[in-house]
Amino acid sequence: MPQVHLPDPEQLASRILRGERAAVAAGLNLLDNKLAEARNRSTRLLAALADGRSLNDGHLIGVTGPPGAGKSSLVAAMIREWRLSGRTVGVLAVDPSSRPELGGGALLGDRIRIKNSSHDEGLFIRSLANRNQLGGVAIEVWPMSWLLSACFDIVVIETVGVGQTEIDIAEIGDTVCYVAQPASGDTIQYLKSGIIEIPDIFAVNKCDLGAPARKTASEISRSAPRQDRRDDWDYPVCLVSATMNTGITPFHKHFDRHRKFLADAGLLDKLRIRHQSAWVVRLLKEEFGTFGLELIGGHAVIGEHLGKNQYNQFEEYERMRKHILSRFMSVNQPSSSTKKEHPDEQATV
Amino acid sequence: MVAARKNRDQPWLMRTYSGHSSAKASNALYRTNLAKGQTGLSVAFDLPTQTGYDADSPLARGEVGKVGVPISHIEDMDQLFDQIPLDQMNTSMTINATAAWLLSLYIGLAQRRGIDPKKLSGTTQNDIIKEYLSRGTYIYPPGPSMRLxxxxxxxxxxxxxxxNPTNVCSYHLQEAGASPVQELAYALCTAMAVLDRVKASGEIKPDEFPQxxxxxxxxxxAGIRFVEECCKLRAFGEMWDELTLARYKxxxxxxxxxxxxxxxxxxGLTEPQPENNVQRIVLEMLAVVxxxxxxARAIQLPAWNEAMGLPRPWDQQWALRMQQVMAFETDLLEYADILDGSPVIAAKVSELIEGARREIENVEAQGGIIAAIESGYIKRELVGSHMNRLRAIESGDLxxxxVNCFQETAESPLTGGSDGAIMKTNPAAEREQIERLQAHRKSRNGDEVGAALQGLTDAAKSGDNIMPSSIRCAVAGVTTGEWGDSLRKVFGEFRPPTGIDIAIDSREVLGKRDQVTDLRARVASTGNAVGRPLKLLVGKPGLDGHSxxxxxxxxxxxxxxxxxxxxxxxxxPQQIAQAAQEEGVHMVGLSILxxxxMELVESVLQELRLRDLANVPVIVGGIVPREDAEKLTALGVKAVYTPKDFNLNAIMEDMVNVIxxxxxLARLASLH
Structure with a gap:
């Protein structure tokens, strides 16, 4: 048997809340772990972290955009600004995995692009592979971002968006930023796809290119303000250059402004509760399919359950999961109950 | 017995790439080599000097005097060329990001010795473009680097x-995997980028441009396929002639x-049966003479034991003697070109030229070599070529x-000695260099240093030529780290734009598919057993950029x-341990060439222990002598891979077992 040393979740939570880096790392490892015992402890960890914490703390920021737009360089420039103003930053950088039939591995290269050359205790970067999940953001990202927000002022989630599948990032960030590449077909695709609904802030990077960057910015500006958007938010479009370090300060100010807008309008906690619920539903659906959801009454009933325990939906999730599992047991053969747990590795070796 | 003919051609310049420990030790080595008939010098600098750090910088720890000589200021340069007349010497310096600085020290020293700089001859490598692709000793971003x-x-x-202010390097492209066609194409693209940049600067009048x-x-x-390599060099000559006429008139x-x-x-030099490298080196030299x-105008040959560690003076002498036998004993230099008129050679040359032309057009269409580097195109092509080579070695096609055939060998008397047939650098070199540096800082005139550095900063900002202010710095006693830092403040530091997010068609590069499929199953099942996919951190501690x-x-x-x-x-080491912690990896892989x-791995292990990560296994790859490999294992390293471990599938299999x-978990049986 493997000797997997799983930490005590309640102790871990208090260490995380004190900002101990080793505990943060161990917590993220636990949330990523699919062993049955690890899953139980993850739920306890999240419950302990949620306990007594306001849903109005911190700032979760999603950054997405096509490959090559310079997201990592821009994130690095933003981090410099936050660190200069004394705020701590946690980063989840998501890169694509290769296809499962090609081994499912991943090269995670964002860390090298984001980090500073000097040692910084106020910055924590975890790279993740998206593990072939359709939405582009690994299922682990939501609880991980929640954990990071327990000890860092700012949490940035960076993902590659190819233009049509960034829906997930809308279910994570309080503020979503789209980084556009000037004169690139990706942006046009993006505008056409209707996902223009999602971002709150737009950055057109590489503005040192001049005219193409201005053209892209004006195309986005024309499309961004739509009637069905939230009132009172102006959806800024910023010209920036991460490598030349131009336009960063004004761009950066929009993040604080957007967070204040959400808080003043009373939207922040509502948004996060909605994100948590979406995560629970997605997780259950990924594991059990539509049929599984129907077994416990479908979306309506799930929504009702989640509404009962708004501030700790992780616990609610585990309860529903066990419920579905027990229903499966009575409907199906036990052996086909789930693809997520791997109690036996011998079969594949 | 026929006496050698009188009208022999002049032989090429003969050098040996050398330098280690300190300026004093290297000077002694140079003077011995010159006494043995070497006709030029080829200076190897240590990594702090190459990357613009002083010997007492934290990043320099463990690197001072290792791969070359440490040169921190003009007194070091003076000692390096003690009793060597600069106006009669032809000196080649393998220096890139700090080339302008080392050249300034050389010119400054000549001025101090009353020698007219017009009499200096030699070469600074100064091809920073290839540093982004292969050698990795860049400092500044491409724009300022091109300007330097x-x-x-x-x-x-x-x-x-x-x-010769710049030596456009196709050398390192081949080491990074380039085929002859890629070597031709990318080297010529680099030369065009340099010449275009000089032209655009407006500093040279059109009628002076041919100079x-x-x-x-x-x-x-030059590799072991010496017929093709010889054709490559003929192709280079033809293409350069054509390009300089058409493009630069x-x-x-x-x-x-x-x-x-x-x-x-x-x-291509091997660690197993290293004596075979002697005939490899001789055959490879044949291609260029x-x-x-x-x-070739100048040749330096590696020593037979380079894959094992640092060569000793006797090993370097052997390499020099190979050149001397070729030049003075054989009749090679008595003839005109012996390949002219061969249809086989002509056809091969045309084939290479055509391929290179297509690739040059391809790069130009992407906006030139700098754009193609920034987009990651060239790196992808090179890594793809290199993986193909490795696959061919694994499969036995190459x-x-x-290594992969005729492995049986009698015990070698060459490698049996107590020194392991390699040289050890002086372990006190780093401390002595730091003491020398700190004494130098105290002895110089602080006002002059401050004014010289201000002049350097001003020139960097204004766009004035960097050389006059750098020479002033050299004479004032500025240090290598001060020069490097002043320009870092103005130019910024280069960060690799794309890392290695290389999308290679896996089927092409994976080696034997059945083994790979088995390996994937093992990686997946081990990940399942520990609860999450196996995660690996790969990084290079220290200043060595051979990535x-x-x-x-x-x-x-x-x-x-x-x-x-x-x-x-x-x-x-601190950054590596921190990354291992933040990333939650199952293994740390360090590469050091x-x-x-010894110093770096020990520090990494210590930093991991400080973070309670002693249970995360560490593996090491690089040029590590066997004796050191044993010491590293005793320190707690789980595996050491050296050039003899060429089979990547076997390394992967071993890594899974270490995890x-x-x-x-129990080890899994061998796949072979």
């Missing part, structure tokens, strides 16, 4: 006219000559004697299913 190259060219053309073209020289590699054919120096292939029209090995391991690990955090080069493995053991 252009500044040294325009300065030397006017003030040090016998100097600039004439000063561009090349540094070329150089009318005088003498100024269009393709001038190059050579170090023959180090990539055989054809008179395409003969035969390497003593090819680390990148191949990273790409291969990705292909068999690892989630790989590639953290790049120039990392402190500079010889600093299994560290997690209390």
């Amino acid at each position: 190259i252009a500044d040294t060219i325009t300065y030397t053309v006017k003030h040090v006219p016998k100097w 600039v073209v004439e000063r561009i020289s090349f540094f070329v590699n 150089v009318e005088d054919p003498k100024l269009r000559r393709f001038r190059y120096g050579v170090q023959v292939n180090s990539l 055989l054809s008179k029209r395409a003969r 035969k390497i004697i003593g 090819n090995g680390a990148e191949q391991v990273a790409v291969k690990a990705r292909d068999v299913g690892f989630e790989v955090v590639y953290d790049g080069i120039r990392l402190t 500079s010889g600093s493995h 299994r053991e560290s997690n209390g």
Whole structure:
């Protein structure tokens, strides 16, 4: 048997809340772990972290955009600004995995692009592979971002968006930023796809290119303000250059402004509760399919359950999961109950 | 017995790439080598000098005097050339990001000795473009780097006219995996980028431009396929002639000559049966001397034991004697070009030229070499070529004697000695260099240093040529770290734009598919057993920028299913341990080729222990002598891979087992 040393979740939570880096790392490892015992402890960890914490703390920021737009360089420039103003930053950088039939591995290269050359205790970067999940953001990202927000002022989630599948990032960030590449077909695709609904802030990077960057910015500006958007938010479009370090300060100010807008309008906690619920539903659906959801009454009933325990939906999730599992047991053969747990590795070796 | 004919051609310049420990020790070595008949010097600098750090910088720890000589200020330079007349010497310096600085120290020293800089002859490598692709000793972003190259060219053309200010390097492209066609194409694209940049600077009058073209020289590699390599050099000559006429309108054919120096292939030298490297080196030299029209101007040969560690003086002497036998004993230099008129050679040359032309058009269509580097195109092409080579070695399609065939060997009397047949650098060198540096800082005139550095900063900002203010700095006693830092503040530091997010068609590069499929199953099942996919951190501690090995391991690990955090080069042990913690990896892979493995690995292990990560297994790859490998294992390193471990599938298999053991799982039986 493997000797997997799983930490005590309640102790871990208090260490995380004190900002101990080793505990943060161990917590993220636990949330990523699919062993049955690890899953139980993850739920306890999240419950302990949620306990007594306001849903109005911190700032979760999603950054997405096509490959090559310079997201990592821009994130690095933003981090410099936050660190200069004394705020701590946690980063989840998501890169694509290769296809499962090609081994499912991943090269995670964002860390090298984001980090500073000097040692910084106020910055924590975890790279993740998206593990072939359709939405582009690994299922682990939501609880991980929640954990990071327990000890860092700012949490940035960076993902590659190819233009049509960034829906997930809308279910994570309080503020979503789209980084556009000037004169690139990706942006046009993006505008056409209707996902223009999602971002709150737009950055057109590489503005040192001049005219193409201005053209892209004006195309986005024309499309961004739509009637069905939230009132009172102006959806800024910023010209920036991460490598030349131009336009960063004004761009950066929009993040604080957007967070204040959400808080003043009373939207922040509502948004996060909605994100948590979406995560629970997605997780259950990924594991059990539509049929599984129907077994416990479908979306309506799930929504009702989640509404009962708004501030700790992780616990609610585990309860529903066990419920579905027990229903499966009575409907199906036990052996086909789930693809997520791997109690036996011998079969594949 | 026929006496040698009188009208023999002049032989090429004979050098040996050397330097270690300190300026004093290197000077002694140089004078011995010159006494043995070497006709030029080739200076190897240590990594702090190459990357613009002083010996007492935290990043320099363990690296001082390792891969070359440490030069921190003009007194070091003076000691390095003690009793060597600068006006009679031809000195080649393998220096890139700090080339303008080392050249300034050399010129400053000449001025101090009352020698007219117009009499100095030699070469600064100064090809920073290839540093982004292969060697990794860049400091500044491409824009300022191109400017530094252009500044040294325009300065030397006017003030040090016998100097070769830049040596466009196809050498390192081949080490990074380039095929002959890629070597031709990318080297010529680099030369065009440099010349275009000089032209655009407006500092050179149009009628003086042919002199600039004439000063561009090349540094070329020659591999074991010596017929093809010889054709490559003929192709280089033809293409350069054509390009300089068509693009730069150089009318005088003498100024269009393709001038190059050579170090023959180090990539193909083997650790098993190292004596076979002797015949490899000789055959590789044949490629660059055989054809008179395409003969090298200067040659330096590696030593037979380079894959094992630092060569001793006797090993270097053997390499020099190979050149002398070729030049003075054989009849090679008595003939005109012996390949002219051969239809086989002509056809091969045309084939290479056509291929290179297509690739040049391809790069130009992407906006030139700098754009193609920034987009990651060239790196992808090179890594793809290199992986194909490795696959061919693994499958046995590419035969390497003593490695993947004819492995049986009697015990070698060459490697049996108590020194392990390699040289050890002086362990006190770092401390002594630091003491010397700190004493120097106290002895110089602080006001002069401050004023000189201000002048340097002003020139960097204003766009004035960097050389006059750098020479002033050299004479004032400024240090290498101060020069490097002043420009870092103005130019910023380069960060690799794309890391190695290389999308290679996996089927093409994976090696034997059945083994890979098995490996993927093992990686997946071990991940399941520990609860999450196996995650690996790959990084290079210290200043050594040779990242090819680390990148191949990273790409291969990705292909068999690892989630790989590639953290790049120039990392402190503290940064590596912090990354291991933040990323939650199951294994840390370190790659070190500079010889600093003992100090650096020990520090990484210590930093991991400080973070309660002693249970995360560490593996090491690089040029590590066996004795050191045993010491590293005793310190707690789980595996050491050296050039003899060429089979990446076997390394992957071993890595999975190391992770299994560290997690209390049973090892899996061998796949072979």
